[in-house]
Amino acid sequence: MCGIVGYIGEADVKEILLKGLEKLEYRGYDSAGIAVLNDEGVVVFKEKGRIADLRDVVDEEVDAKLGIGHTRWATHGVPNQLNAHPHQSTTQRFTLVHNGVIENYHLMKKAYLSNVEMASDTDTEVIVQLIEKFSQDGLSTIDALRKTLHLIHGSYALALLDKEDPNTIYVAKNKSPLLVGLGEGFNVVASDAMAMLQVTEQYVELHDQEIVIVHKDSVEIQKLDGSIVERPAYKAELDMSDIEKGTYPHYMLKEMDEQPAVIRKIIQAYQNEQDELTIDANILDALHHADRLYIIAAGTSYHAGLIGKQYFEKIAGIPVEVHISSEFGYNMPLLSAKPLFLFITQSGETADSRQVLVKIKEQGYPTITMTNVPGSTLSREADHTLLLHAGPEIAVASTKAYVAQVAVLMVTASAYAQAQGKTLDFDVVKELGIAANAVQTIVDSKEEMEEIATEFLATTRNAFFIGRNVDFYVSLEGALKLKEISYIQAEGFAGGELKHGTIALIEDGTPIFALATQQAVSLNIRGNVKEVVARGANPCIIAMEGLEEEGDRFVLPKVHELFSPLVAVVPLQLISYYAALHRECDVDKPRNLAKSVTVE
Ligand code: M6R
Numbered sequence: 001m002c003g004i005v006g007y008i009g010e011a012d013v014k015e016i017l018l019k020g021l022e023k024l025e026y027r028g029y030d031s032a033g034i035a036v037l038n039d040e041g042v043v044v045f046k047e048k049g050r051i052a053d054l055r056d057v058v059d060e061e062v063d064a065k066l067g068i069g070h071t072r073w074a075t076h077g078v079p080n081q082l083n084a085h086p087h088q089s090t091t092q093r094f095t096l097v098h099n100g101v102i103e104n105y106h107l108m109k110k111a112y113l114s115n116v117e118m119a120s121d122t123d124t125e126v127i128v129q130l131i132e133k134f135s136q137d138g139l140s141t142i143d144a145l146r147k148t149l150h151l152i153h154g155s156y157a158l159a160l161l162d163k164e165d166p167n168t169i170y171v172a173k174n175k176s177p178l179l180v181g182l183g184e185g186f187n188v189v190a191s192d193a194m195a196m197l198q199v200t201e202q203y204v205e206l207h208d209q210e211i212v213i214v215h216k217d218s219v220e221i222q223k224l225d226g227s228i229v230e231r232p233a234y235k236a237e238l239d240m241s242d243i244e245k246g247t248y249p250h251y252m253l254k255e256m257d258e259q260p261a262v263i264r265k266i267i268q269a270y271q272n273e274q275d276e277l278t279i280d281a282n283i284l285d286a287l288h289h290a291d292r293l294y295i296i297a298a299g300t301s302y303h304a305g306l307i308g309k310q311y312f313e314k315i316a317g318i319p320v321e322v323h324i325s326s327e328f329g330y331n332m333p334l335l336s337a338k339p340l341f342l343f344i345t346q347s348g349e350t351a352d353s354r355q356v357l358v359k360i361k362e363q364g365y366p367t368i369t370m371t372n373v374p375g376s377t378l379s380r381e382a383d384h385t386l387l388l389h390a391g392p393e394i395a396v397a398s399t400k401a402y403v404a405q406v407a408v409l410m411v412t413a414s415a416y417a418q419a420q421g422k423t424l425d426f427d428v429v430k431e432l433g434i435a436a437n438a439v440q441t442i443v444d445s446k447e448e449m450e451e452i453a454t455e456f457l458a459t460t461r462n463a464f465f466i467g468r469n470v471d472f473y474v475s476l477e478g479a480l481k482l483k484e485i486s487y488i489q490a491e492g493f494a495g496g497e498l499k500h501g502t503i504a505l506i507e508d509g510t511p512i513f514a515l516a517t518q519q520a521v522s523l524n525i526r527g528n529v530k531e532v533v534a535r536g537a538n539p540c541i542i543a544m545e546g547l548e549e550e551g552d553r554f555v556l557p558k559v560h561e562l563f564s565p566l567v568a569v570v571p572l573q574l575i576s577y578y579a580a581l582h583r584e585c586d587v588d589k590p591r592n593l594a595k596s597v598t599v600e
Contacts, residue, residue: 002085002099002598003027003071004178005195006159006169008216009186010065014058016188017069020195021051023243026251026394027192028594029071030079035086035095036064037161042095046084065216066166068159068189070097073594076105077121086161087125089132090116093163094141096128099191100155100176101599108151127152131160145170145211149224155351155599159189171212176598177349177377179203180212180219182233187214192596193236194243194392202233205375237374242391250587252395252485256573257443259403262390263436263566266407267429269389270415277428279415283384286366287318287416290340295322296356297344298597300398300480304405305344306473307565311413314562315424318416326352326600329359341367344409346393346401347596348376355600357381370408372401386412395588396595397485399573402477403439406565407432426560435566438557442570445554449571452553453578456511456540457482462489463511464532465572466498468525471515474565478513478572485590486580495521495528508536513572517544517556517564542571 003024007016017034032054033046043062047054051071070085077083085097102108105123108130109116116129127148134144141162149156155175162168171178171189181188182202189212190196193203204219206212210229213220221229248254272278287293293312295305302324309320321333325343329352341360345353348371357378360367369382372390379385388404414428442449457463463482465475476492483490493502495514506512514529516522526549529539543549545558559567580587 002073002191003029003195004068004097004099004157004159004189004191006068006171006189006214007186007199008066008167008169008214009183010216011186013064013067014062016199017067018051018055018058019198020190021054021069021071023195023197024071024192025051026396026588027071027596028396028589029073031081031084032069032071033084033086034058034067034069035161036062036067037163037166038062038064038066039166042088042092042161042163044086044088044095046081046086048079048081048084066161066169068095068097068161068169075101075599076123083120083122085124087120087122087128089128091132093135094128094131095161095163096124096131097159098124098127099157099598100174102126102152102156103154104152127156127158128160141165141170142211142213145172146224146226149174149209149211157191167215169214171206171214173206173210174208175351175354178206180206180214182219186216187219189214193238197236197238197243201236203236204231204233205380234375238392243394250395250577252397252399252577252587255393255395255400256570256577258391259400259443259570260436260440262400262404263407263432263439265389266404266411267432269387270408270411271429275429276418277411277415279386279412280384283368283386283412284416284419286340286368286384287316288420289338290318290366291338292336293318293320293340293342294335295320295342295344296325296328296353297322298325298350298352300402300477301344301346301405303473303477303480304402304409306476307406307470308342308344308409308413310470311409311562315413316417316420325350325356329356339365341365343367343369343378343382344405345369345378346372346388346398346405348373348378349596349598350378351598351600354378354381370405372404394595396590396593397481397576397587402569403566410563426562431560431563435559435563438559438567439570441557442567443574446574448554449574450578452540452571453575453582456538457486457488457575457579458582460488460509460511462505463513464498464502465490465492465513466495466525466528467515468495468521469518470565471517471525471568474515474568474572475513477569478576481573481576482579484593485576485587486583486585487591488579495525498528499531503532503535506532506535506537510537512537512539513575514539514541515568516541516547516552517568518561519547522547542568
């Protein structure tokens with residue numbers, strides 16, 4: 001989704017901005033631009049497509065030490081050069097980049113800008129034109145910005161240049177993430193610390209409804225009412241090598257390969273000195289006082305939440321509801337007397353989940369965020385955080401974060417059960433270790449996964465994934481992986497449900513991926529496979545060792561049944577990867593998608 005960078009200092013700003021935007025490419029975007037300011041004025045370069053396309057139009061001769069940049073994921077107006085950011089006011093005095101959505105931009109246009117001819121279809125242009133209008137009415141830039149922010153409704157992270165003030169970047173934030181980075185003789189702005197890690201590790205987080213006046217040697221944070229805010233900087237705990245691809249052709253492949261290490265890291269991170277798995281005592285306490293856990297998440301994180309429900313109910317005895325965040329906030333169910341909310345979000349920035357968190361906090365209920373990004377918005381705003389320890393996930397398709405989510409859900413449910421005095425009939429550390437080894441075996445079987453992708457998915461238009469019990473939830477995730485990166489229409493189903501309608505879609509050769517990891521329903525899923533095979537389907541059965549039968553396409557190394565989601569998802573990720581490769585899709589940056597979905 002949209003990204004922002006900004007720099008003010010002594011270096012050539014163009015390269016710093018372009019490199020910063022390249023680091024944000026993984027978030028998904030369809031156009032990009034930069035604006036630089038020097039004594040002669042502002043120069044804007046923008047282009048539809050990739051940063052490489054933007055590089056082609058940037059004039060190397062322009063020399064400037066101050067500038068802002070943006071990657072745009074279209075919300076208002078098609079992705080084209082005109083709608084790309086930065087946007088300028090009519091006189092070109094003000095230049096702005098913006099992430100987020102201004103909900104009342106039509107009203108603002110009508111009320112204040114009826115005589116202004118807009119150059120784009122974006123809500124963003126309204127902000128910059130309002131600033132110009134109020135400045136022409138006699139307000140200083142900061143007051144014009146402040147007045148504009150009082151009037152607009154919605155989400156924004158923005159950076160503003162004023163042609164008449166070549167020593168300042170004005171910054172503001174509400175609901176969309178934004179950071180200010182500090183350096184010696186320079187300062188930066190970034191929607192994600194990763195973008196500016198090339199120049200600094202020191203960041204100051206911004207809160208909603210704050211404005212920042214950024215000079216090259218000072219940073220002043222103000223509230224909207226003008227009062228000054230003091231906030232210390234923190235060190236971004238990110239290793240550049242974590243965010244480089246190394247020798248891998250794609251981040252997705254690297255991240256799938258990292259999954260065994262991620263499981264082992266989670267064991268270490270949650271183990272105490274006695275080698276027992278444990279979690280924050282405040283979270284144990286919150287679980288203890290809850291009569292029901294509400295898991296709120298989107299996409300892959302929602303699929304992990306479905307597995308989490310099994311863990312909390314079966315291991316910890318806590319009733320759980322799992323909800324899609326974009327639905328929950330606007331159609332809230334009747335809550336239990338003592339609800340506890342668990343937000344699962346890899347990025348910690350998903351706007352759909354955050355709108356629920358804001359509403360839930362208003363109602364005074366306790367909240368936990370399970371995230372991969374310490375310091376992310378949902379982590380800061382929830383009462384407690386459970387970290388995934390997966391390391392930065394760059395590919396849009398989530399793989400290692402899903403495995404980390406399932407593992408941390410298992411750790412949390414079992415640590416709570418043990419804290420309540422329950423004796424588990426399995427050793428969590430040992431079973432996680434076995435699962436890590438099993439995942440290693442699977443990621444080492446890439447050739448076989450590639451063969452399966454070729455055999456089943458080379459020419460198909462669609463594919464189905466089925467499973468029962470937790471295998472059903474893994475099927476949902478397998479289908480999401482395949483469709484998002486290969487554009488093959490794929491659906492996950494409970495094995496018994498196909499015959500209630502969807503079986504009508506089965507034709508000669510339709511690929512069906514069936515998971516068989518659960519003994520109690522092993523015969524049932526095989527029955528479901530027979531039903532579709534009788535109608536021409538081409539089955540690819542992936543079974544757990546001990547449950548395999550002749551003709552199964554891949555046998556998963558044996559793990560405890562409750563841990564099978566950690567393992568069964570991995571062949572589905574790899575098969576999707578190779579299917580996408582064969583179709584020459586952009587695996588890491590699939591069309592229309594963003595890594596961090598920061599608009600509702
Ligand atoms: O950062 P989050 O976990 O909140 O993101 C939620 C979804 O947008 C995300 O899982 C999405 O479905 C992935 N692209 C799936 O691979």
